[in-house]
Amino acid sequence: MPIFNLFRKKTPAPSTDHWDEILLEHVSFFKKLEPRERLFFKLRMQAFLDEIEIETIETEPTETDALLIAASAIIPVFQFPDWHYSNLKTVIILPEHFNENLEFEGHGNGRRIFGMVGTGKWNHKMILSKEALYHGFKNDTDKLNTAIHEFVHLIDKMDGTIDGIPDALLEQSYVIPWINLMHEEMERINRDKSDLRHYGGSSQIEFFAVAAEYFFSRPKLMKRKHPDIYQMLSKCFTPDQE
Structure with a gap:
């Protein structure tokens, strides 16, 4: 399978002058930012692309x-x-969903994976x-x-363990309340009493990532329907706005 590098390390970062058009078309989070925040967001993106290889x-x-x-x-x-994804070196893009062997388009069975953070030989990928x-940017509803979802797994992994507890972001005093909240809502998910995606009921790991997707895609809806979870995720991701 041919592999193409989209951005390589140690190459000059591309101009960001035309990025606004692409980001305004696809990224609702970017649309809501003030002009100075948009500039900072693009600078952060540029730094990320300078550090991480993207392959297809x-x-x-x-x-x-x-x-x-x-x-x-x-x-x-x-x-x-000052955040850097020190546990990531490469992002690999496949054309469609795939299986655990990265097989797709009829190459193998079980092609139900949309994304994953690698381990073993795929570590740091x-x-x-x-x-x-x-799709994630086309449909916010x-x-x-x-x-x-996958970047939230990497955030979770920054303390060395993926367990649904983002120690890098969450103050220690909130850990037990967060665990309790997770398990209460996971029970509701597994009884079909929650509008969080069913995958979030499978483990703490997936609950945190699924809840974060909801938090960033539909923040107003989460605040209304899940105020306790919204408040806890705000402590993680937007502490200055608390």
């Missing part, structure tokens, strides 16, 4: 691919100007379906954004 397999690389990935990385940590990447 059997799909033509585009600048929009890179911008959507960079936006997905910055959205959850926008309030943390994120694999994303291009189809899922674009379904509270689904695969790329943000």
Whole structure:
């Protein structure tokens, strides 16, 4: 399978002058920012693209691919100007959903994965379906954004363990209340009594990522329907606005 590098390390970052048009078309989070915040957001994206390689397999690389990935990385940590994804080196884009062997388009069975953070030989790598990447920014109403979901896993992993407890962001005094909130809502999910995606009921790990997707895609709806979860995620992702 041919692999293309979209952005390589140690190459000059591209001009951001035309990024606004792409971001305003696709990224609702960017639309809501003030002009100075938009500039800072683009600078953060540029720094991310300078640090992380983006590769594609059997799909033509585009600048929009890179911008959507960079936006997905910055959205959850926008309030943390010094944040770096030290546990990520490469993002690999596949054309569609895939299985655990990264097989797609009829190459294998079980092609149900839209994105994943790698382990073992895939450590420090994120694999994303291009189809899922674009869907996450095309449809805000379904509270689904695969790329943000995977970057939240990396945030969770910053303390060395993916467990649904973002120790890098959440003050220690809130850990037990957060665990309790997770399990209460997971029970509701598994009884079909919650509008959080069913996948969030499978584990603490997936609950945190699914809830974060909801938080960034439909913040007003989450604040109304899940005020306690919204408040706790605000303490994680937007502490200065608390």
